Amino acid sequence: MNASICNKVSVGYCINCLSSLQFAPSINLYDFMKTVSISTDSASREWVLIDATGQVLGRLAAQVAARLRGKHKPEYTPHSDCGDYVIIINASKVRVTGNKTTDKKYFSHTGFPGGIKEINFSQMMEKFPQRAIEKAVKGMLPRGPLGREMYRKLKVYGGSEHPHAAQQPSIVSV
Numbered sequence: 001m002n003a004s005i006c007n008k009v010s011v012g013y014c015i016n017c018l019s020s021l022q023f024a025p026s027i028n029l030y031d032f033m034k035t036v037s038i039s040t041d042s043a044s045r046e047w048v049l050i051d052a053t054g055q056v057l058g059r060l061a062a063q064v065a066a067r068l069r070g071k072h073k074p075e076y077t078p079h080s081d082c083g084d085y086v087i088i089i090n091a092s093k094v095r096v097t098g099n100k101t102t103d104k105k106y107f108s109h110t111g112f113p114g115g116i117k118e119i120n121f122s123q124m125m126e127k128f129p130q131r132a133i134e135k136a137v138k139g140m141l142p143r144g145p146l147g148r149e150m151y152r153k154l155k156v157y158g159g160s161e162h163p164h165a166a167q168q169p170s171i172v173s174v
Contacts, residue, residue, distance in 0.1 A: 012017045038075045043082035045153075046170035050086060052133065053093040055174060060094065061136035063174045068141065081146060085153045087169055092129035092158040096121060106135065126156075129158035 006026040048067065052060055066072060070082035096104065104121040123134050133156050155164060 015105065035036065036075055038077050038080060038082050040080045040082070043070065043075075043080065045082075045084050047085045047087065047164065048172045049169040050088050050172055050174055051090055052088050053090045055094055056090065057094050057096050057100075057132060057136055060088075060174055063138055064133075064137050065140035067172075068137070068153055070157040077144070081149050082151060083150055085167070085169075086155065087162050087164050088130075088133055088154070088156045089160050089162055091133050091156050092125060094125075094129075094133060105130075106132075130156035 035090070050064065052059070055085050057080045064086050067086055068083040070076050073082060076082060101122045102120055106119050106120075106121075106124055109115055110117065119127075121132065134154065137154055138147075138151055155162065
């Protein structure tokens with residue numbers, strides 16, 4: 001059909017008429033559908049600081065995993081690492097709901113027969129307060145080389161001090 005049916009045509013096609021496919025034959029429909037795919041090298045990364053004081057472990061981990069993957073950005077690409085660096089402070093003050101302080105178990109194995117080790121959440125928080133958040137976030141990231149690369153951008157500290165002041169992280173509330 002002719003593009004001059006609509007009176008708003010100045011460039012050979014009408015934006016308002018695209019849904020009804022009334023545009024000039026010289027315009028290709030695929031010119032309007034461009035897919036933006038960002039590479040790992042061209043991704044813009046920020047440093048963000050998250051305070052875990054009083055946060056629920058699973059909800060915090062889900063937000064952190066999404067930020068590490070870059071899902072909060074409009075140029076998110078699933079097959080490339082376009083996420084931010086995340087610093088979590090006060091990991092020792094994270095909380096869990098229900099009876100998870102005694103019921104949630106973490107397992108590890110020494111590699112020897114009968115070498116399975118078990119520790120609950122409260123013991124984990126006493127010995128290694130940052131490891132509970134690290135394990136929760138790691139379980140929400142993709143498996144494989146891409147997930148390992150994303151996991152390396154996570155920095156967790158039990159106290160309020162961190163050595164990344166030179167990166168000037170922006171404070172994010174979760």
